[in-house]
Amino acid sequence: MPNQTELWFQPLIWMDFRLAVIFTVLMPLILLLWAFAQKTVVIQHLLTIYWRVSSLLAIVVYLQIGSSAISFVASFIGQCLVAISLWFWADINDEISDLPPSPLKLGFLGWRWATTIYCALSAIALIPFLSCSFVGTSSDYCQAWFQPAWLYYQFFHANSKPAFLSFLGFVGLVIYALSFGYFAIVRLGKQGRSAMVGDE
Numbered sequence: 001m002p003n004q005t006e007l008w009f010q011p012l013i014w015m016d017f018r019l020a021v022i023f024t025v026l027m028p029l030i031l032l033l034w035a036f037a038q039k040t041v042v043i044q045h046l047l048t049i050y051w052r053v054s055s056l057l058a059i060v061v062y063l064q065i066g067s068s069a070i071s072f073v074a075s076f077i078g079q080c081l082v083a084i085s086l087w088f089w090a091d092i093n094d095e096i097s098d099l100p101p102s103p104l105k106l107g108f109l110g111w112r113w114a115t116t117i118y119c120a121l122s123a124i125a126l127i128p129f130l131s132c133s134f135v136g137t138s139s140d141y142c143q144a145w146f147q148p149a150w151l152y153y154q155f156f157h158a159n160s161k162p163a164f165l166s167f168l169g170f171v172g173l174v175i176y177a178l179s180f181g182y183f184a185i186v187r188l189g190k191q192g193r194s195a196m197v198g199d200e
Helices: 010-038 041-065 070-085 090-098 103-129 140-156 162-191
Strands: none
Touching: 010 041, 010 103, 010 140, 041 070, 041 090, 041 103, 041 140, 041 162, 070 103, 070 140, 070 162, 090 103, 103 140
């Protein structure tokens, strides 16, 4: 288990964790259910893509439970990919712009902007800690980032071994990397910035 030494930036890490739960889990889940209830297909589509991309952030939590060094780079990449995925698809952007004004559209646009800003700031804040992926995670400086993941572990996986959960994280990371590689090499060349091509 990571050390419990309190560092000056520890409260900021916990704040980042709470914001991540709000912006990357709770709000998109509410919006997805709302979009299904309103039968707003384009928002459903973008949120479905969002959940695929943001699954990397869930994988990071399991890597952090095992104090994995690669979790720092994976977290940074995950934050960047989430922010990009929310704006990347030209056809979805056009369709969202054409939607009539509604509370759902307003809520979705507000969440998209807020999440983009959050992910950008979170990725920037993580840059000084990327060295932990290369020099090891034994220092309190690096271990501090694992505390929220350990709280998650204690709530949801207390009867499981951290090493096993970390292994699941590595498996998930490999699957994610292969899927992203297929998308970047094969699908992106065929469909460009159109999300609808190949998904219909």
